Amino acid sequence: MTDSGPTLFWHRRDLRTVDNRGLDAASEHGQVIPVAVVDPAVKAYAGSARSGFYYASLASLQQTYRALGTDLEIRQGDPRTVLPELAAETDAERLVWNRDYSKLAKTRDEAVRGRLPEAVSALEISDMTLHEPGSILTSAGDHYSVFSYYYKKWIDRAAPAPAPQPSPDVFVNRQAPDIGEIQASPADNLPLPAGRQAARDRMTAFLDGPIYDYADTRDRPAAAGTSRLSQDLAFGLLGIRELRSAVDEADTAAPTETAMDSVEEYRRQLAWRDFYIQVLDAHPETVSENFKDFEHPIEWRADPEAFRAWTQGKTGYPIVDAGMRQLQAESFMHNRLRMIVASFLTKDLQLDWREGYAWFREQLLDHETANDVGGWQWAASTGTDAQPYFRIFNPMTQGKRHDPDAEYIKTYIPELQGVAPEAIHSWPDLDQDRREELAPDYPDPIVDHAERREETIEMFERARGG
């Protein structure tokens, strides 16, 4: 501890003190003041569930710091002005943060760096991924655009160990205004409990048993067999090294070969997260542009009514509507459903994936730019390693395969409560009188899947110049 002025550590999507590499690095330079900035530019994209979860998680981080004998300084405003001011106010020598990879974050961070007083240095640390974007490259030195090749290298790499929580005596002993003075934390209304402890509890509950059945249950939405940790990773309530190390321990304790395969399948999903982050890092423009080049623009439709029906879960395709209603009710949607509804929006309704992405960005608690864009561009056949444009999900077949008893569908669509699964899975093919008789309050299909499928293939062939 040789420096005289304190180091500011800026929390962003890393709302924890454990396994936080930036915070650990900051603590090597002397006394630390932790800070968070509530940025209206980021808030503008978040619906009420995500904002609420963020505030409640910030409140919990503030409590953690208070227990360590310091406090979290929470400011509101544009970090480009707030942070240089705070650095001057506290005579800070250094500002440290963990790297983020979206275009918005990169532009903001560069501007913050440029506006700091001359005496204040900026230090950016890699924390968000298990393996830093750019550290796993093809033999030509490029980022990977095919997941299976990326994964082979990813899984062979030793996973870095979690970073320790800094000792309490590195923190400046001080008090800061309570988060309640900025924003009342709506902890009662949240779809899931927020904060670090809740995230740890979710992780432990999953690794204590459900992970061993993951390979079998992950594609059955009614089984709810996935970890539900996506918002915890998106907000950084859990460190990725911390999670990976706990997963590796679960692997060691796995009771059977099948259980070990399930753990492997789970690890693979964590690799998808790293994969999409390295794609976004290499191609930040893909947040709004197709990853793939097309000879001509794709002729997406303009159809606000169809888009509204999709958002409200009223398309007359039960599996699609159940997914969209789960999103409405829980600010979450199971992965299989995300694939189905994204395919339906782009291939059946022929609407631009960017419309769907914007809706998800607002509605999802776990919105994470890289994964959200990656998922949408995959489904739209515009992305890296995407679904081929001619392989179009049939929503009826998807429903039958992944929710055979229509258990998931009935959870979210009360209108179909008394209807037999066979009728639910063939709803669009039933004649109208039959539908009227079975569930008068549930809508008729808004499009014909077979017709739209043919049209969509032609639409893509035209865009490809065929």
Ligand SMILES: Cc1cc2nc3c(=O)[nH]c(=O)nc-3n(C[C@H](O)[C@H](O)[C@H](O)COP(=O)(O)OP(=O)(O)OC[C@H]3O[C@@H](n4cnc5c(N)ncnc54)[C@H](O)[C@@H]3O)c2cc1C
């Ligand atoms: C159109 C679309 C949009 C998506 N938007 C997001 C998003 O905004 N945020 C987000 O975290 N995930 C997104 N995903 C990926 C995936 O659906 C969610 O990560 C998953 O459903 C979260 O539930 P879970 O934590 O129970 O997943 P689990 O199955 O338990 O997976 C564990 C973790 O692995 C990661 N992961 C799992 N699947 C994927 C995947 N396909 N791509 C990248 N990472 C993955 C997530 O961090 C997840 O928490 C999207 C997928 C699609 C098809």
